Amino acid sequence: MASAENRLIQQLPVEVRRRFLDRCEPFDLVLSAELSVRGQPLTHACFPRTGFISLVIDVDSHPPLEVGMVGRESMLGSELVLGLAKTPWRALVQGAGSGWRIGAEALRNSLADMPALLDVVQASLLVRLHQQALASACERFHPIGPRLARWLLMSQDRAQSDTFHVTQEFIALMLGVRRVGITMAAGGFQDSGLIEYHRGEVTVLNRTALEAEACSCYVADKQIHAELTAHRH
Incomplete structure (x- = not known):
């Protein structure tokens, strides 16, 4: 059995994990690839092992805005547990990597067959x-x-590396702000020795200081994961 590095899959009992992975296929997360289209039926669920995915919503003529991020701690396509096939957002690969992929119908069949998998996906x-x-x-x-x-902290967590590729234009789109605002904020972090930015490569130099600069939502997001995982056990 191939090594399951996605944390949701790791939570499954060994035998359930083996059965589920037999129904999955290895899948490459190609940078900038669009894994789901707004308003179109979801064809697959994806469980990243490395790399990460941005969930981006488009409203009228406004620039796209990121409303979620999926890495090895989660999955793309959990809404399939509700029988829904369409999403209001697009899923864009933000960090290249690899993972497991399973067709929507095969996932629904697996959820019916494996209560432990249903628990994890819910x-x-x-x-x-x-x-x-x-x-x-x-x-x-x-x-x-x-x-x-x-x-930046969320991206570093999911990239599993201090250095990852991202442009200021992309960050501005993800945060729904003008690029000049990102340039000023990132410049401040760089001048203070928190990060280094060069030609689209960000390196986190002082994570502790960067955590101190982050809004409370970063800690709240991690607590959501920890509490729900603890509740399951």
């Missing part, structure tokens, strides 16, 4: 709902600097 969906509510409040009430610190 918990993942609940986390998603909490995160999206938190993201909405964060976008409305918190300044750019703390939101940028939170976003």
